[in-house]
Amino acid sequence: MENLTFRNETVDFSVEHHAVGNIARGVAKMFYIVNPSESTFQKPEDVPTIFRQAWPFFLAFIFVENVLLWLEGKPILRLNDGVTSVSHGLLQECGKLLSRGAENIAYIYIYDHFRIADLPWDSAWTWYAAVIGVDFCYYWVHRACHEIHILWAQHQVHHSSEEYNLTVGLRQSVLQVWCGFAFYLPLALVIPPAHFLTHLQFNLLYQFWIHTKTIETLGPLEWIFNTPKHHRVHHGCNLYCLDKNYGGFLIIWDRLFGTFAEEKEKEEIIYGLVYNQPSFNPFFLQIFYSLKVVEKWRAMEGWNDKLAAIWKGPSWVPGAPRLGAEEDKLDIRSREKYDVQLPMWCNVYLTIHFIVVVLGFQELAIRYMGMSPLVVLGFVAYILISLTTIGMLFDHHPYACMFELVRCLLFVTYVQRNVLPTTGGTFIAVLQSFFVLSTCFWMLQTFKVLQIKVKNK
Known part of the structure; x- marks a missing residue:
């Protein structure tokens, strides 16, 4: 047990993990110093x-x-x-x-x-x-x-x-x-x-x-x-x-x-959805389950069941309690994680482009109040396209190369017409060159001149 004093108040608590003791103390300080x-x-x-x-x-x-x-x-x-x-x-x-x-x-x-x-x-x-x-x-x-x-x-x-x-x-x-x-x-x-x-x-x-x-x-x-x-x-x-x-x-x-459950020390927790949908595409993961709700709604007969398919629990079926019958729920005890092992150069490429997207979002977040809603919508759309394409590449999706080619072309075109003539700058020029090279590379990928080799899936 450890004693910590903040503002003349002494707090006793224990931390059962040596590597994170400082983190726990920081949390305790947060409650007393704020x-x-x-x-x-x-x-x-x-x-x-x-x-x-x-x-x-x-x-x-x-x-x-x-x-x-x-x-x-x-x-x-x-x-x-x-x-x-x-x-x-x-x-x-x-x-x-x-x-x-x-x-x-x-x-x-x-x-x-x-x-x-x-x-x-x-x-x-x-x-x-x-x-x-x-x-x-x-x-x-x-x-x-x-x-x-x-x-x-x-x-x-x-x-x-x-x-x-x-x-x-x-x-x-x-x-x-x-x-x-x-x-x-x-x-x-x-x-x-x-x-x-x-x-x-x-x-x-x-x-x-x-x-x-x-x-x-x-x-x-x-x-x-x-x-x-x-x-x-x-x-x-x-x-x-x-x-x-x-x-x-x-x-x-x-x-x-009555919704509390203690962690069981002898049972490994398996993370993810019960009916898992493996993908690294954020756009797909945002929308796929909404499509499942629509499918369930269409499969129901009568308006009572159709409405129930929307407002009752995910496990509900006709004749079952609102949250579904316990005996119908799966008990997941083990699972092989979804993974696609890309070559090192591809992971480095995706990391660099993801950092560029993060920096672009930061600039947008700083300046968006001074932009028109239409311009903000355009920037957000490009961020969505970029993150979706990066996810498709992580999935090794068959159309990922084509999407990445279009994305890089969009960036090169926009910078050439709207940024370089007005502001220029070394960073923008380097970024423009990087996207030009990326465009050339994905053009070769799209036309099967070069191909990404995936180790396993």
Whole structure:
């Protein structure tokens, strides 16, 4: 047991993993050092994009996690799966750039016209009420996303990885924010919009670090907070893991409402979807399950069953309980992970292009408010095309070469006509040359002059 003192308060807790003791201490400090007055805002427009600004820290922690795994002799991040997870995070952020906060209009309207209390915006009590309120609503948002088929079609993106690491914390659905916003609307009767927007981001930030195997347990903190140990269970497709541990920041809601499950030490957790759809294409993973919902809807006879196929659980069939019969659910105990081993040069190529996409998104995120919606839409479309093509190459899709050729040609053409004549610059010129070479290479690939040799699948 270790004693830590912050602000003249002594906190006792134990950490049962030597490699991550500093991380756990950092988490404890976060709870005691944070000052509500420094993260309290009066107006919604004053709330910074905290989650977007945290991306450099996300990438830094992903690097640290893999260093720890490497030092302990454990498997580190798979490039194809990790890039796919981060791609989903970029796509979700691109969706937010397009919406420009429109998903929050209903909350602000209800607060302005129907609130039943005027909590002072600069009070610490209002700050803490928002912490609890947002997390309570998140529990029900998260639970609904598992128990309502049409919502699961979006949320399944987050569960589609067969790995469990920090990159999975970024693997989110583009439509996730729209699927869950209605569950937060009751808060608008009391909680000021600026507090809601702030703590919605804080809640998601907290959940990033619990997507890891490097932390085994946090001792007594496990009784109150959602931790990696609890969230590993949530991501498992073993039968005992299904529909458990929905909490965001706190695990007490699961304990209160009967959805808590303890991690079983002697049973390996298998990650991914029960009916897994192997792919590294983020666009495909975003939409494929929605098509499954449509197929199920069409297969039903009568409007009662058709509607039930949408709002009841993913495992529901006619004659079964709302969430499906337990005896019909699969208990996954082992699985061979989907993988495509590309040549080293191809992985290096894809890594470089993915970094270029990340840098491009960063520039877009900084400048998008000064751009017209049509220009922003064009940039987002190109990012979508780029991430999709990179995923297709990781899958060794038969049409991937053609898509990559078109993508590189689009970039070369745009830069030649719109960037080089006005700004130029060494970096842009080097980037232009790299894309020209890439275009030539994929032209040879497309016409079978050269071919990628895959080791195994």
